[in-house]
């Protein structure tokens with residue numbers, strides 16, 4: 001094509017030419033945006049949110065909201081409008097650049113969304129447009145909050161128990177603290193909590209949340225879970241309805257406790273990320289067991305276990321540890337060659353009192369002991 005054949009287009013609306021302004025289709029960009037628009041979006045949308053937890057309804061289901069209802073509303077509008085946005089005739093692609101509310105969100109009611117839409121023509125000409133979309137915000141109560149408020153509607157129970165049956169008070173306290181630290185969406189799935197003689201029962205909205213909660217408790221406390229499933233009828237839609245019970249058993253063992261683990265006399269040193277740290281008291285071998293392995297091997301408190309001793313470190317020199325035994329009023333002096341002393345505490349200082357266990361010739365030092373009268 002020769003130079004002379006470049007066609008200059010003239011906008012039939014305003015008369016400007018394609019030498020002056022970009023064109024989209026047969027119109028200049030400004031007139032195209034004004035007459036045709038960049039994209040078509042619904043003029044009105046509806047936003048239903050839960051007044052208790054801030055979750056919102058979308059495509060028939062309920063979804064977790066963001067930090068505030070206003071943020072959720074804007075995010076929801078972004079999703080809905082992006083999905084239903086249709087580029088006009090000569091626009092190849094369009095998207096939403098931003099959405100604002102005309103006034104701060106204060107609760108249910110009618111709001112206006114100021115939506116900026118951007119698009120690009122097939123020739124790569126970009127165009128922008130501001131549109132106003134009305135949104136009706138309706139407050140409702142989501143099924144999770146309904147269940148929690150009415151204390152009904154749970155589909156699973158998580159039973160937290162001790163290894164020997166009843167869960168002791170110390171463990172209950174730890175479990176309660178742990179549950180408080182769960183993710184908000186898991187905490188919200190707990191419809192009610194009941195404490196009975198045997199332990200703690202959590203009534204949970206759905207099976208998935210119950211399994212997640214149970215596995216978190218299991219991981220934190222070296223527990224073991226057992227699922228039972230019972231058919232309890234049908235839902236209104238005809239689907240089978242089952243009630244899941246997940247029983248979590250927590251080993252009631254304490255650091256410093258002597259156990260028989262798989263028949264071996266074992267000192268429990270404490271929990272680790274993977275499970276627990278143990279010492280075979282005969283061989284001195286230290287080993288880590290995850291919860292599964294611990295339960296598989298079996299563990300029982302060892303009745304003839306080593307009594308806890310409270311020893312004050314006097315000196316540590318020449319490979320020899322010298323302690324004073326607190327039980328004898330610091331009268332008895334105990335000496336141990338260094339190779340028989342196993343220290344499981346970060347610092348060991350002279351003049352301080354430590355909890356220790358003796359097994360055979362070995363001495364295990366677990367941590368600082370509280371001085372009597374403190």
Ligand SMILES: [Zn+2]
Nearest residue numbers: 011014028031
């Ligand atoms: Zn024009």
Ligand SMILES: [Zn+2]
Nearest residue numbers: 050053142145
């Ligand atoms: Zn809710």
